[in-house]
Amino acid sequence: MARRNDPFTQDIDWLTLILYLGCITLGWLNVYAAVYSPEEHTSLFDMSTNAGKQLMWIGTTAILVICILVVNHKFFDSFAYLFYAFMILMLLLVLVAGANIKGSHSWFKFGGFQIQPAEFAKMATALALAKYLDNPGVSLTKQKDLMYIAGIIVLPCILILASNETGSTLVFASFTIMLYREGLPGWIPAIGITAAALFVLALIFPKLYIFAGIILLLVLFIALMPRYNRNLNNLLSLGVLVAGMMIFVTGVDFFVNSVLQKHQRNRIKVLVDPTIDPLGVGWNVTQAKIAIGSGRLQGKGFLEGTQTKFDFVPEQSTDFIFCTIGEEHGFIGSAVVLALFVGLLARIVILAEKQRSKFARVYGYCVAGIIFFHVMVNVGMTIGLMPVIGIPLPFFSYGGSSLWSFSILLFIFLKLDSRRTALSRR
């Protein structure tokens, strides 16, 4: 191959790149549709609209991507901790010097543009985690290593939480996927999922019903247990587990009603019953569902959506961009977008598995986890399966910070991967 060392061409995974470009293009068109106003007929390239600005962001992203692709792959490995440290500094700085936007102190303002360091913290944390796990001898079964890893994750979380960005904080839970792949005992995510399930159940049903359900399950479980396993130890740990679940459910009640702030509590309650207050708290959810539901099978057609265009859906070009897709392109369009994401995620996982260095693999899983988490929460909230958490849909939502951060996140991985293909050819 003539240009086998050229980092721009065949060394990059083309399938990922195509999927990425597909997402970016669809995203841009939908941002245009979301802000399109039939009486003004603004151009796709009008710089005063979100669509025009998004195009500018896409252009700057391209420059960033080229920069990533030309630097030496060792750069990311070597400077991983430095990135992390820099990002922590930025998160601290934004708390002091950040602009106040909708009660959130997480933005730097430069003229008309805003940058949110929290968006980049994910990437830096992923690099730091990859770097740490790359150390020989580090194992997720060792208590000490787990502590360190938890520390790396929790530190930026605290800072982002302090800037009132609950949504971005939750994204850090996505590292669980990488950790699971790297040997985290299965019971840890299992507990997490059980806790989440109990949390939702506790919101819907009275406590006593859940207790009854748990005890019923316990009895069933013991009955179905092989006789030889029914020793005192196992029964004791089951008892502890059940007690823990009950305490948790009781705790949820207290947590929701006493600890969470009102708007957070409402977002969760609306998840359970969006009809509580269709014009108040339930407005976002109801309008998002109306917009998507009215798209039917084929959608209303590009620029024909009435719900998103006329501002019935709030923040329709950022967090609720999926409504525009659902309304204008219907079930088919929604399915295409979901398929694009699943394809991209699967491709990243497959590529990650091929990596020779543990650094690249860990990083790849972090990327997949982060994108997955965003898609799951973002789409889930527009169709009423997740609480309203303000996080963007990767590559689709309008906004420079998220577009940059996701592109950087992805292309660092592609850069690492291109090194792997280059090596394999030697």
Added chain:
Amino acid sequence: MLENRKYVIIGVFCLMALTYLARLFYLQVLDDTYSLGASKNSIKRVIEIPYRGQIYDRNNQLLVYNTPVYDLYVTPKKVNISDTTAFCRLMDITRSDFDSIMGLAQNYSAVKPSLFMRQLSKEDFARIQDALVDYQGFEPVISSMRTYPAHTMANALGYVSEISKKQLDNQDIPYYRQGDYIGHNGLEEQYEEQLRGKRGVKFVMQNVRGVNKGPWKNGEFDTLAVAGDNLITGIDVDVQQYADSLMKNKVGAVLAIEPATGEILVSVSAPTYDPNLLSSRYFSKNYRALIKNPYKPLINRPVMASYRPGSTFKLIQALIAQQQGSLLPSTVYGHAGSPMRCHCRGGNNLRGAVQNSCNPYFYYVFRKFLYFNGEHNTFKASAIGLRQWHDMAEKFGIGARLGVDLPSELKGNLPTPEYYDKAYRGALRWKFSNVYSLSIGEGELLISPLKLVNLAATIANRGWYITPHYIKGLGKVGVGVPEEYKVRHETGIDYKYYLPVIDGMRGAVANGTVTPLANIAGIDLCGKTGTSQNAKYGHKFDHSIFIGFAPMNNPKIAVAVFVENAGWGGKAAASVAALVAERYLKRKTEAKKLDEIVKASNYLPPANSLLTPKKPSPAKKDTTQKDPKPVQPKPLMTAIQPKAVTATVGMGGN
């Protein structure tokens, strides 16, 4: 081993995608409530009000048309007035008006426009237009207002104003919305459906704040507003206005119809008012003033007032008695034996009795009529006779609604035997001597001017009538006239019986009860005077009535005139009728002297006499005791249904 966990992870990704797809499939394909929600959300029906039809007279003169005016809308959120006092002065409203309007608007919506002020005339708008630029949030919307260039026929035309709450709630099909205009009373109400036209519907897309964002689907489902039909009436506006001028300073009604067609030529209700008063933004103020006016200008007297017909009713008596066979044209009755006074010399035949309005003559005619059935028991005979009398008189349209195209026609009263049975608490407890005042059109008879003009037309036609009506066409003459206005109603009286009566009517004008001045040369007026008892009920004067037609042969116009409190019918009412007939037939007024006398005469009762009389004070009790049932003065006759029978001694006719 750990490598296999990638399958778990990819599995989780796929599980999420499948769950979401299932959910999306449910939301988008299976459940259509959301797509309904969307159209409710963002697509609004906007009603376009069409131009209301205009109203014309028979000679293509405009009676009602639409003037462009400006409705001023306010969007509370945009309003920022620094000097409210100056603004109120500009708008000619008080501060409290301003506050209440703004409060209502704010309640409705801060961001959607609400009505601030209706119907600013062009002049008003021109005055404030420049200043309005400085006041944000006020937006003029062009609209239209009914205008009445002829300044006449206020009651017959009715008016157009905002729909009432009750009307809004009682709609069969929800057509009108709050704040819509609708015709009230008169022709505006009667022909509302034809005049209002067809509304246009536009579907527009609106954003979440209700701001318009252009047509939906490029207006594919929009319908255009269709202007209402013009209503052509049979009114002759020149004669109408002339009759108005004659009825100045009088209370009463003038009606004229074309006998051959039943078309109403003149419809005066006096006192009247300028219909433009109820068509401006000062509607409520003006309406309140009219309601309080003691002369009750809002009553449409031609159809809503009921009077005793007095001697004019003798015409019907003469006709039905001839038909029955109990009266011959040559029959002569004297005054002797009759309880009624009379001012003629007596000894008339039928023609003379009509000409001189001889009361005793018709006393005997009626007595013979009632007893003309072979029944010897006078009670039984009276019952049979009165039934026959009722059925024959009914054919003239008395005692029921004629069916004129106005919404407020009253029935009046034509007593039946049952009516007296009830009044006398049992059958066969009354006879001719109890009811003889009917013979000269007094007693329990109640009749509206419309029915009397119809009687005049019936006699002019020598036997039939077409229900009086205003409509002459919708859009074009003859189009859309209801079938019922083309049907001849026969009276069941033979042609020949009309001739002596008409002879008598001509004689009454030429040489009888009518003032000589009213016998205007060249119009050949035939008529009958009447004096409706009123003085008896505590008033100084009776009501003056005249009905007639002209010319005698091939009549072109039938007239009925009521002038309240104007004394005998031969003077006030007959003069007005003669002048109206002359004006219509000659298109000019030659009887200048009569014209002057009529215009100069004032029969308005003093306004304070019209207020509800105080209860008699104890000191006056003695004088009132003699009258066991003091009849309340009936200043301006409205619908009075006699409740009990008083054995009236008819003294009326002349």
